[in-house]
Amino acid sequence: MGNPVVELKNVTKVIKGKKIIDNLSFTIEEGEVFGFLGPNGAGKTTTIRMMVGLMKITSGEILICGKNVEKEFEEALMNIGGIVENPELYKFLTGYQNLMQYARMIKGVTKQKIDEVVEFVGLTDRIHDKVKTYSLGMRQRLGLAQCLLHDPKVMILDEPTNGLDPAGIREIRDHLKKLTKEKGMSVIVSSHLLSEMEMMCDRIAIIQNGKLIDIQKVHDYVAESKQKYFFEVDMENLPFLNISYKKMEKGIEIELEKDEVPDMIQLLIEKGIRIFEVKPVAKSLEDRFLEATTKEEKIHA
């Protein structure tokens, strides 16, 4: 991986005597999609708000492309495009007028650039309609267009898929993939939708109670050799089975390597057990995530 684009160094945030973020440090590299995962109230939004300068940092520092967010605000923010939670736009303006608002605030954003961005997010047909007539998905796309105007190096998206339907979520995901691949942008996404993050991100940081619990590559997380498989079977002849399994309501769960699956099926048939369905139980990020966060809680308790 390339250079660090975003660096958090011992970032702490205290609000009214309460430590919301506790000594958070991590680095985000060029061209990666970085997921920021945690239960509600873990401090995801607070961290993101400190990155974009909406909130002051109590101690520590955040560097965006080497510029300190607090001391060199303008230089640092030149490199950031962001949506913090739902993109709230001016509803009484058209999509285009909204983009013009943001274009006027940064030097060198041309009309062609605006048209290009509008086309990229697929809003060309509706861009001259008032935003109040837009669906949530369209607003989300306009929000995305808004942060692409100045070709930022980092995109920061707080809960970008909140409230979107599956098609909308997929759309956002595809856009992000395109951006990182084609333009080499880094993307920081926060979410509590784990399955989503699994599909979008290269690396994921899990935070809880304002502390960093774990950072891992998604592939390490998901790709594990042994998996659980669910066999929907006739329960009658089960007692004759002499292997370890977990009894479920309509069948059994067995932990296996992929190669062992046909053998297992054969074994079951030989034992006279009728099989209706076999499917892998994906050990999803969700399981991992819950494992990681509950472990942490146990330590605290």
Place this chain on the structure above:
Amino acid sequence: MHNLIVNEWIKIFKRPGTIVMIALLILCVIGMAILTKLYNHHVHSEKIQWQQQVRQEIKQDQKQLSETPQTAANVKKDLEQKIAVNQYRLDHNIPPVKESTGWTFIEDCSHLISFAGLFTIIIAAGIVASEFGWGTVKLLLIRPIKRYKILLSKYITVVLFDLFTLAVIFVVSAVLGFALFGTGDGNNVHLSYTNGKVVEQNIFLYLIKSYLLSSIDVIMVSTMAFMISAVFRNSSLATGLSIFLLFMGGTITAIIATKYSWAKYILFANTDLTQYMDGAPLVEGMTAGFSIIMLLIYFAVFQLLAFLVFTRRDIAA
């Protein structure tokens, strides 16, 4: 900075509410024009004997002046002024304007300035608070522009909006006034009474000056509304309190001033700078310099509060 102000201006004028405000303002001027036209007395005959009438007025006023008790300083000043101006008319052969002309109509319309001030306050109270209300503040403040610049552009826009409403009243009343009542007989000078002397003034300059002076309280109250808006992020509070003070502040201050001399430190004791041009100040010993300094102090305090709170605030929710 220029672009930021353009942005704010667009945000104000793309809302239907603003268009309604401007339309109401124009309707008010039209309404005043109709009323003036209906009740305009045609008193051409009096023009010939105006000298006699003015002499009569002077006599009456002098009589009243001698009967007025020493304590009513304000009334006395008013009378003295009236006498001096009338005497000047006799000496220099300037007949009083009895008929409405375009010029007097513009002057009459200056009463609409507080009404226009209402709209400026609504804009000032909303310009920061609505961004919080709409949630758009999050996208606004993550531009590579320091927060104080954004706030400053908003304040400048408020002042520009106030000047814009003044211009609307002035221009619309001028167009209507000259169309309906003509330009008068050419004797269009304003006689003002300053430091015990009567001075002739160009009527156009006089009108501009009186429009600007009348909007000092509007600007001050708008600044306060802007401050409340930036500090508390609540446009209802800012609008309510400011409009209440705009219309009641003067009265309340006057009541306090009858009993306590510290009333002179209240904002509204100082917003009316015309009190130093004609008539007595609210509290004995107040001067124009004192008032200007008080206004500057209030202004600085409002701005300091607005800017300190706005630039340091954590944007949550």
